[in-house]
Amino acid sequence: MTKRLWVALDVPQRDQAEAILERLGSHRHIKVGMELYYRLGPDFVRQLVDRGYHIFLDLKCHDIPRTVGRAVAAVQSLGAEVLTVHAQGGLEMLEAARQEAGTMSVVAVTMLTSLDQALLQDLGISVPLPELVERAADLARRAGLAGVVAASPEIGRIHHRWPGARIIVPGIRFPGQDTGDQRRVAGPAEAVAAGATDLVVGRPIVAASDPAEALSRFVAAMSQ
């Protein structure tokens, strides 16, 4: 199966986004997240699709089922290939998203890669994080979604319970790279070997002095 690398276009302005796209040359798998979507709106996504980009729309919808269903219905015609929702919204919310998604693959964010056990403890949650990820993945499977977003250490457990799942993995860094706000990170080769179907990389490419060279390093590592 082809493993995809989605470059997270996390920049605040259209001209910056366009400059990065130009630097990335023929790379066509782009993640548009909240930062750009809230600024540039649906037209930007439509235009990228018209220009031949494959778009992963990372909106992480999380609300009551009716609201999420209607939000997904509002974006389903943009031409994005993948849309994220939060598993914490519960089974009914995930089902509502799936029902309104049209041709988009809906994937559920299990536990943000910026969270770890200590941060969950702040919320009074003492269930082990990998168990929460497993439960979230079970909900996504029951709702008929295409897969999940998770961190590399949890891939094996998800794959074991749901062999056909699309497993999209952010928090990707080479050893020694700045992890920023990410708490559960892994290298690209490690994540692919564990069974990731897609990787998401933002700052290590977008903020690199040579984004094209950074992208090729990640792509090369994925096929090692």
Ligand SMILES: O=c1ccn([C@@H]2O[C@H](COP(=O)(O)O)[C@@H](O)[C@H]2O)c(=O)[nH]1
């Ligand atoms: O659990 C999650 C879900 C989504 N993301 C998104 O992936 C990228 C990662 O960016 P980096 O700069 O490579 O850290 C970013 O757009 C997040 O919104 C995630 O990191 N973790």
